Amino acid sequence: MIVAGNWKMFDGPDPRALRAALGDLPHVVAPPYTRLRECVDAGLTTYAQNVHWESEGAFTGEISPPMLQALGVTGAIVGHSERRQFFGETDEGVAKRTRAALAAGLNVIACVGETEAQREAGETEEVLRRQVGVLEAHPNLVIAYEPVWAIGTGKTATPEIAQDAHAFIKSLLDLPVLYGGSVKPDNAAVLLSQPAVDGALVGGASLDIDSFVAICRAGS
Numbered sequence: 103m104i105v106a107g108n109w110k111m112f113d114g115p116d117p118r119a120l121r122a123a124l125g126d127l128p129h130v131v132a133p134p135y136t137r138l139r140e141c142v143d144a145g146l147t148t149y150a151q152n153v154h155w156e157s158e159g160a161f162t163g164e165i166s167p168p169m170l171q172a173l174g175v176t177g178a179i180v181g182h183s184e185r186r187q188f189f190g191e192t193d194e195g196v197a198k199r200t201r202a203a204l205a206a207g208l209n210v211i212a213c214v215g216e217t218e219a220q221r222e223a224g225e226t227e228e229v230l231r232r233q234v235g236v237l238e239a240h241p242n243l244v245i246a247y248e249p250v251w252a253i254g255t256g257k258t259a260t261p262e263i264a265q266d267a268h269a270f271i272k273s274l275l276d277l278p279v280l281y282g283g284s285v286k287p288d289n290a291a292v293l294l295s296q297p298a299v300d301g302a303l304v305g306g307a308s309l310d311i312d313s314f315v316a317i318c319r320a321g322s
């Protein structure tokens with residue numbers, strides 16, 4: 103069971119205070135780049151929010167696997183829906199980032215999920231098939247199913263919707279699947295108890311130490 107906190111473009115909580123509050127609970131945090139070192143130094147399991155496929159080069163605004171590894175970062179999120187929606191990330195780009203990060207020895211959380219319009223049009227499976235179809239199984243790869251309509255909206259997928267989507271994703275690629283989208287302390291236990299739900303990717307609720315620790319506890 104993995105519970106990962108995606109801080110997005112927020113400074114987030116104090117890494118040392120978070121580390122102390124987590125105790126032995128398994129966790130991942132993905133802070134903004136400026137706080138990676140602080141999180142590593144505090145002893146947190148630290149991932150980046152994105153990673154490029156080349157080791158170095160003329161790629162303004164990007165960061166490479168060895169650069170992250172030099173900081174002690176052990177993984178990266180790729181293909182988050184905010185990257186896809188606002189920054190033009192494509193399935194092919196997500197696949198390249200994933201492949202390179204895994205080859206470099208990073209763990210990867212690759213995000214997939216349908217928009218509200220796609221779900222209403224009955225296209226959820228088609229979208230997931232396309233997004234998952236570019237990925238290959240790897241021992242250090244996990245998928246995060248994040249229905250776009252549930253991210254930052256307070257609208258959580260029902261446990262049944264999550265279970266169905268996770269089971270479908272696993273039928274395409276036999277990997278652990280995390281659920282993401284308005285996971286909070288009060289809904290974490292029921293979501294995480296679904297048989298095909300292998301953890302959570304938490305946005306807003308990971309910015310508060312008490313709520314993130316409560317979700318990590320629900321997952322442990």
Ligand code: PGA
Nearest residue numbers: 253254283284304305306
């Ligand atoms: P949320 O974000 O928990 O704030 O809905 C989840 C995510 O985007 O990973």
